[in-house]
Amino acid sequence: MKRALFLLLAAAVSTSAVAATDPRTLPTKLEPAWQAKARAVFKQAIEIPSVHHRGEVPKVAKLLADQFRAAGIPDADIHFMPYEALPGDQTEALIVRWRSPHATKKPILILGHMDVVEAKRSDWKYDPFQFREEGGYFYGRGTSDMKNGDVATTMAAVKLMSEGFKPDRDIIFFYSGDEETKGEGATLGSTKWRNLTDAEFGLNADGGCPSYDEQFRALGCGISMAEKTFQTYFLTTHNPGGHSSRPRPDNAIYDLADALEKVRTYRFQPMQNEVTRAYFAERAKQEGNSPLGKEIRAWLANPNDGAAADAIEANPLEVGLTRTRCVATMLSGGHADNALPESATATVNCRIFPGVQPVAVQAELQKLVGPKVEVKPDPNFIGVPTPASPLRPDVVKAVTDAVRTVIDPRMDVYAEMSTGASDGSFFRAQGIPVYDMDGSWGISPLDERAHGLDERIPVRAFYDDVVYWEMIYKSLAG
Amino acid sequence: MRHLLPAAAIVAFATTPALAAVPKLSPAEHDATHAMFEHVIDIPTVIGRHNVPQMAQYVADQFRAAGFPAADIHVMPYHTGSATQGEDDTAALIVRWRAEGTPKAKPIMLMGHMDVVEAKRDDWSVDPFKMIEKDGYYYGRGSIDMKDGIVGITQAMIDLKKAGFKPKRDIVVLFTGDEETNGIGAKNGATEWLDLLGHPEYGLNADGGGGGFNPDGTPAGFTLQTAEKTYADYTFTVHNRGGHSSKPRKDNAIYSLAHALDKLEAYRFQPMMNETTRAYFEGRQKTEKGPLGDAMRRWLANPGDGEAADIIEASDSEVGLTRTRCVATRLFGGHANNALPQLASARINCRIFPGVDPNAVKAELEKIVSDPEVQVTREDDNVASLASPLRPDVTAAYTHAVQALHPGMPVFPEMSTGASDARPFRVAGIPVYGASGGWIVVPTDERAHGRDERLPVQSLDDGVVHWEIMLQELAGK
Numbered sequence: 009m010k011r012a013l014f015l016l017l018a019a020a021v022s023t024s025a026v027a028a029t030d031p032r033t034l035p036t037k038l039e040p041a042w043q044a045k046a047r048a049v050f051k052q053a054i055e056i057p058s059v060h061h062r063g064e065v066p067k068v069a070k071l072l073a074d075q076f077r078a079a080g081i082p083d084a085d086i087h088f089m090p091y092e093a094l095p096g097d098q099t100e101a102l103i104v105r106w107r108s109p110h111a112t113k114k115p116i117l118i119l120g121h122m123d124v125v126e127a128k129r130s131d132w133k134y135d136p137f138q139f140r141e142e143g144g145y146f147y148g149r150g151t152s153d154m155k156n157g158d159v160a161t162t163m164a165a166v167k168l169m170s171e172g173f174k175p176d177r178d179i180i181f182f183y184s185g186d187e188e189t190k191g192e193g194a195t196l197g198s199t200k201w202r203n204l205t206d207a208e209f210g211l212n213a214d215g216g217c218p219s220y221d222e223q224f225r226a227l228g229c230g231i232s233m234a235e236k237t238f239q240t241y242f243l244t245t246h247n248p249g250g251h252s253s254r255p256r257p258d259n260a261i262y263d264l265a266d267a268l269e270k271v272r273t274y275r276f277q278p279m280q281n282e283v284t285r286a287y288f289a290e291r292a293k294q295e296g297n298s299p300l301g302k303e304i305r306a307w308l309a310n311p312n313d314g315a316a317a318d319a320i321e322a323n324p325l326e327v328g329l330t331r332t333r334c335v336a337t338m339l340s341g342g343h344a345d346n347a348l349p350e351s352a353t354a355t356v357n358c359r360i361f362p363g364v365q366p367v368a369v370q371a372e373l374q375k376l377v378g379p380k381v382e383v384k385p386d387p388n389f390i391g392v393p394t395p396a397s398p399l400r401p402d403v404v405k406a407v408t409d410a411v412r413t414v415i416d417p418r419m420d421v422y423a424e425m426s427t428g429a430s431d432g433s434f435f436r437a438q439g440i441p442v443y444d445m446d447g448s449w450g451i452s453p454l455d456e457r458a459h460g461l462d463e464r465i466p467v468r469a470f471y472d473d474v475v476y477w478e479m480i481y482k483s484l485a486g
Numbered sequence: 487m488r489h490l491l492p493a494a495a496i497v498a499f500a501t502t503p504a505l506a507a508v509p510k511l512s513p514a515e516h517d518a519t520h521a522m523f524e525h526v527i528d529i530p531t532v533i534g535r536h537n538v539p540q541m542a543q544y545v546a547d548q549f550r551a552a553g554f555p556a557a558d559i560h561v562m563p564y565h566t567g568s569a570t571q572g573e574d575d576t577a578a579l580i581v582r583w584r585a586e587g588t589p590k591a592k593p594i595m596l597m598g599h600m601d602v603v604e605a606k607r608d609d610w611s612v613d614p615f616k617m618i619e620k621d622g623y624y625y626g627r628g629s630i631d632m633k634d635g636i637v638g639i640t641q642a643m644i645d646l647k648k649a650g651f652k653p654k655r656d657i658v659v660l661f662t663g664d665e666e667t668n669g670i671g672a673k674n675g676a677t678e679w680l681d682l683l684g685h686p687e688y689g690l691n692a693d694g695g696g697g698g699f700n701p702d703g704t705p706a707g708f709t710l711q712t713a714e715k716t717y718a719d720y721t722f723t724v725h726n727r728g729g730h731s732s733k734p735r736k737d738n739a740i741y742s743l744a745h746a747l748d749k750l751e752a753y754r755f756q757p758m759m760n761e762t763t764r765a766y767f768e769g770r771q772k773t774e775k776g777p778l779g780d781a782m783r784r785w786l787a788n789p790g791d792g793e794a795a796d797i798i799e800a801s802d803s804e805v806g807l808t809r810t811r812c813v814a815t816r817l818f819g820g821h822a823n824n825a826l827p828q829l830a831s832a833r834i835n836c837r838i839f840p841g842v843d844p845n846a847v848k849a850e851l852e853k854i855v856s857d858p859e860v861q862v863t864r865e866d867d868n869v870a871s872l873a874s875p876l877r878p879d880v881t882a883a884y885t886h887a888v889q890a891l892h893p894g895m896p897v898f899p900e901m902s903t904g905a906s907d908a909r910p911f912r913v914a915g916i917p918v919y920g921a922s923g924g925w926i927v928v929p930t931d932e933r934a935h936g937r938d939e940r941l942p943v944q945s946l947d948d949g950v951v952h953w954e955i956m957l958q959e960l961a962g963k
């Protein structure tokens with residue numbers, strides 16, 4: 009799952025806000041010879057339709073493994089890990105270890121996924137599994153989520169190896185095969201396969217960090233270091249029902265409607281953590297003296313200022329960042345048009361602030377809706393809270409240097425909490441901090457097409473990402 | 487759709503002095519009745535399951551085995567379907583018991599339906615499609631709505647034939663296969679099958695009328711149904727742009743719908759009265775001493791007294807009788823657990839006072855919701871239903887049958903809040919009377935369409951005797 013690019017209110021951008029040249033037209037720092045190599049691998053990767061249940065993921069794994077092998081990684085350090093994701097979906101993870109001849113620190117783990125979301129030929133303008141370059145973009149399913157990251161992390165390593173670079177710590181590459189569906193690969197990678205993956209911290213290439221607005225203003229780069237916990241609950245009402253010609257005073261649907269009115273207006277307690285404080289500190293700078301900027305400063309100064317937190321939460325840019333949020337997503341009820349309903353159910357999807365237990369949210373919802381409504385978690389997915397990863401100055405510095413050198417000197421880098429979940433969550437839950445910080449960039453919201461139609465990446469952004477990862481490896485393992 | 491019963495009242499059309507012994511089925515007749523009931527309850531004749539033809543064939547077999555000529559037994563397969571109620575390959579059963587010689591009048595039609603409302607195993611305490619006898623009750627979907635009536639009519643005709651009864655006019659049976667959903671069978675009956683039915687003079691519907699006892703054993707009364715409210719379905723629909731559920735929007739299709747439903751819950755339509763309901767309340771108020779009786783007397787004296795009508799409507803026994811009622815019956819919404827809903831909708835079932843145009847009710851629903859985000863649409867093209875005139879012969883036969891089984895039981899006219907197969911016949915000029923002989927304990931056994939639907943064991947046998955008496959009265963003289 010790729011998170012949506014962060015979008016600033018154009019009017020509010022104070023720093024680095026000067027309208028500029030179209031970044032898509034500027035030259036990349038990747039040499040032409042390596043452009044050709046990276047492009048060739050990218051084309052092959054895109055043209056493998058690694059959608060769940062199609063059995064194609066192992067071909068992507070082989071493609072990436074072949075690059076590492078050709079660059080000199082011994083077979084003993086290349087591990088193909090077959091597993092079943094969704095029932096009947098035989099897929100595979102790839103684990104590669106680039107050994108340091110003189111390791112002085114624990115390894116770094118590079119995370120990615122090789123599977124893509126379904127794309128239908130009839131929905132797209134062109135075949136989604138045919139790689140195409142047009143108008144400064146590469147098109148195809150997976151061009152931004154995230155075969156771009158797979159290829160960039162691989163080719164950056166291959167390029168450094170060819171130049172004789174020796175890391176001072178092992179770099180482990182972990183590419184899963186079912187991030188978009190079940191996350192079984194990340195579950196296994198963080199537990200059963202831990203002997204192959206154990207690391208000091210992880211860098212996740214899923215989701216580009218830097219972005220521009222449509223006026224080509226640099227919007228900065230938010231490194232996601234924490235994420236909310238995903239938990240779905242079912243709110244159910246029961247009633248004896250009966251014949252609809254004789255309405256009872258009580259009714260399962262009306263009882264549920266009453267409960268939904270309460271859920272609609274309820275707001276959970278505002279909360280902050282190290283990551284969101286850092287994020288809002290950066291946002292306050294960007295916002296300057298706008299009303300939002302003032303509210304953010306007020307809340308940072310006094311975390312108990314609930315009114316300020318409410319104002320921030322109500323802003324479309326900041327939804328979900330100040331607290332746990334729950335929202336009704338599905339409804340079902342009744343069994344016949346001419347019968348009073350015997351039961352009615354609402355699906356309520358919650359994104360829980362890091363550190364809060366799903367059982368506590370369940371209790372809070374139960375208290376809110378009262379004893380007439382049964383509140384139960386979705387038995388198919390019980391969320392596990394993940395700790396926020398600590399702000400690591402070395403990671404922030406490496407990303408800042410790489411982004412400013414390779415992409416745009418005006419890009420600011422800041423911490424961010426993701427309201428969605430990715431493979432990183434499974435590793436965070438098992439004690440390995442993870443930072444989502446791929447260097448591919450796009451124009452927001454024009455290029456936000458992950459999971460959607462005509463997915464694409466600027467040509468320059470794809471090439472920049474290879475150089476970006478080279479700098480990251482050198483900075484954190486050099 | 488099954489009748490529901492009012493509470494105690496004494497306004498008999500006639501009083502029949504308690505005669506000799508209450509008539510009963512013989513042990514062999516009881517066993518045959520029980521076996522037939524168990525067989526048909528165990529067939530889940532829910533829409534979409536293609537099981538009605540199997541039941542129609544089984545019931546046809548019972549007629550055939552009893553000696554009714556095969557040429558007069560017709561299983562009529564037909565397709566039923568609509569966007570909202572679902573599809574099915576279903577069937578009707580038509581059986582004609584011909585009079586000897588020249589009939590003295592046009593046929594009498596006996597009506598019922600073989601299909602049942604959906605029942606979910608998880609909602610019930612027992613399997614709804616495995617009949618069990620427990621604590622003096624038969625449990626199962628269709629036990630009161632209305633496989634008891636199918637068995638009552640069928641077994642009565644079989645018993646009468648065996649006893650040598652010869653009708654003086656044709657008796658024709660029409661059992662349909664989609665009354666609970668699309669009503670295509672009844673529409674066909676009132677049009678293309680009318681020749682086969684012999685253009686009956688009137689219909690007696692086992693899916694209407696009937697009686698009840700109070701929990702303390704005192705009689706609550708029997709009713710003969712002469713009018714029914716118009717059935718109409720509406721849908722409230724809300725659209726929204728949707729989005730990712732990690733970023734809730736201010737507007738949400740589910741919340742808008744919930745708000746509209748809260749308004750509907752609180753709303754009450756204008757009270758109304760007609761000839762049948764006036765006669766009904768005239769009777770009811772005679773024995774209703776308390777505040778409910780006072781409200782009836784006030785309302786009868788002044789039909790503009792809305793407060794009195796509201797008190798009556800709020801009573802468990804009278805709900806639905808003073809006005810149009812609409813209630814939410816189903817909910818749909820959303821497309822994924824982790825996506826904001828792009829669509830949410832609720833089905834609203836209305837029972838409209840006879841004579842009121844269903845389009846006017848749509849306009850009123852729009853006013854109640856008064857939210858441009860919420861679209862109100864009709865789900866059918868039903869027209870306003872009509873009342874049937876009271877016939878002295880039917881009234882007398884019904885009263886006689888009821889009081890033979892339940893000496894002293896009061897009988898009175900009724901407007902049904904449900905709709906039934908009667909509608910297309912009434913519209914076509916063929917009066918229909920809901921004349922069931924079944925009874926239940928009110929209100930505890932009022933479980934038609936609900937969970938753990940059940941029928942007192944004795945009521946099944948009584949239903950057979952009831953139809954035997956009715957047919958002798960109306961076709962034997």
